Amino acid sequence: MKPGLRSQTQPTHPSRPVVWKGVIHHYARYLPVSKSTPVITLQEGNTPLIRVSNFVEACGGEFELWLKCEAMNPTCSFKDRGMTVAVSKAVEKHAKVVICASTGNTSASAAAYAARAKIRCVVLLPHGKIALGKLAQALMYGATTVAIDGNFDEALRIVRELGETGLVEVVNSVNPVRIEGQKTAAFEICDHLGRAPDFHFLPVGNAGNITAYWKGYTEYFSDKETSSLPRMFGYQASGAAPIVEGRPIDKPETVASAIRIGNPASWEGAAKALKESNGHIDKVTDAEILAAYQLLARAEGLFVEPASAAALAGIIQCTKQNLIPKGSLVAATMTGHGLKDPDNAIKTAGVEPVVVPAQREAVLKVIGV
Ligand code: F0G
Secondary structure: OOOOOOHHHOOOOOOOOOOOOOHHHHHHHHOOOOOOOOOOOOOOOOOOEEEOHHHHHHOOOOOEEEEEEHHHOOOOEOHHHHHHHHHHHHHHOOOOEEEEEOOOHHHHHHHHHHHHHOOEEEEEEEOOOOOHHHHHHHHHOOOEEEEEOOOHHHHHHHHHHHHHOOOOEEOOOOOHHHHHHHOHHHHHHHHHHOOOOOEEEEEOOOOHHHHHHHHHHHHHOOOOOHHHOOEEEEEEEOOEOHHHHOOOOOOOOOOOHHHOOOOOOOHHHHHHHHHHOOOEEEEEOHHHHHHHHHHHHHHHOOOEOHHHHHHHHHHHHHHHOOOOOOOOEEEEEEOEEHHHOHHHHHHHHOOOOOOOOOOHHHHHHHHOO
C-alpha cells in the first residue's frame, strides 16, 4: 500500500472529524500540481464505497460487490475528480476560457469548476441528446452552451481543433491532467478495502475512466507484484460499442446517452488496461442496461444513471456466464446520479402516481392494508 494514503484520512484527535478538502489537497503528491498551482475545488472525492448484497443475491452471484458511488461528487458524477485538476491547471496557465465536448457530465463539471474559478466555460453538446439534468447544470452554472447538429465524436473533433488555436484550454480527458485526477478513485477504493478488488467493472464511453483507474491501481501498487491488481472489466452499450467491435461506429445509439460515443479518444488507454490487467470488454443491450438500472434502485435504494448501469448489466452477464469465482472481491464504479436523467427514470419505472381525493379512506384503499 502506498505509504500515507490511508493515514491522511485519519483524524489527528479522535473527537475531531476529518475535514475533507478535495482531491488535490488530499493527493497533491500524486498529481501534476505544485505549491504555485491555484486549487480550484468543490471538495470532490472521498465518495462512499457501498456494499450491495441485495443486488448480488438478486442476480444469483456468490461474491462481494462494492459500488464506488461517484454521484456523491459535487456535480453528481465522477468527472469532478479530473475537473478540479484540469481547471486548476488552466488557471495556473492564465487561461481565460475552458472548453469541452460532452455527452453531459463533463460539461456540467467543467461549467461548475469554471464558475468557481471565475473563468469562462464553453460546452459543445450533441443537440437533443443530453439528459435533462445535465443540460440544466451547464445552463445554471453559466456555461456558454452550444448544441451542435451532430454527435459527441464530431463535437470533440471541433473542440480539439479549437484547442490547437491556443485561444481556449481543452478540459476533455484528452487533456492528460483529467486522467490524473480521476485515478484518485482507485486510490480511495484500495484505501477503503485495504487491498485492490479482484475485478473492477465500469462503463466505457470515451474510455478515459478505465484508463484512469488502471493508472491509479498500478501506481498504488507500483512496489508490489502485479497479482495485487484487479482485472478491469469494461462495458459498452451494444449500439455504441466501438472497442468491442474493433472499429469506430459512425452513428452510435443507446439509451445510456452518457456513453453514446463511436470513436473513443482514450481507445489506446483502454486497450492497455484490458491487456495488462488480463481484463475483458463486452457489450450490453439497452434492455439489459435498463433492467440493471431498475434492479439496483429497487434492491438497494441506489439511483444511478443508465450509463452506470451498463457496468451492472456487465456483472449480471458475467454472473450468468460463471466468470466471477465464488468469494471474489468485486468493485464497480457508479459514474453518475440517476436524477440527472429523469426522463429515462420515469419511463423505466413504468408506473405513475395514483391520484386520489384528499381523504384518508381513499389513501387507505390504495395502501391495501
Ligand atoms: N458514465 C457516465 C455517467 C459518463 O458521463 C461517462 C462519460 C462514462 C460513464 C464513460 O466514461 O468516457 O471515461 O469512458 N461521459 C463523458 C461526458 C463522455 O462527456 O460526460 P469514459
